[in-house]
Amino acid sequence: MTAKSIRKISSQYHKYLRVWKLLKKPSMEEFKTISKVTAIGLLIIGALGFVLQIIIKPMFPMG
Secondary structure (H helix, E strand, O other): OOOOHHHHHHHHHHHHHHHHHOOOOOOOHHHHHHHHHHHHHHHHHHHHHHHHHHHHHHHHHOO
């Protein structure tokens, strides 16, 4: 490895370390909010996929 690549890796490592130090554990309130939003998003995407399947399936019957 050249000195330039070592400096680049070291610089990147320090950037990651700085971000790591800023991280904090979410409070229970934040965790619940994130979980609710994620669950709603999954339900919406699942419902959309189900509706599209019901619409498209008759257009292209198999067998």
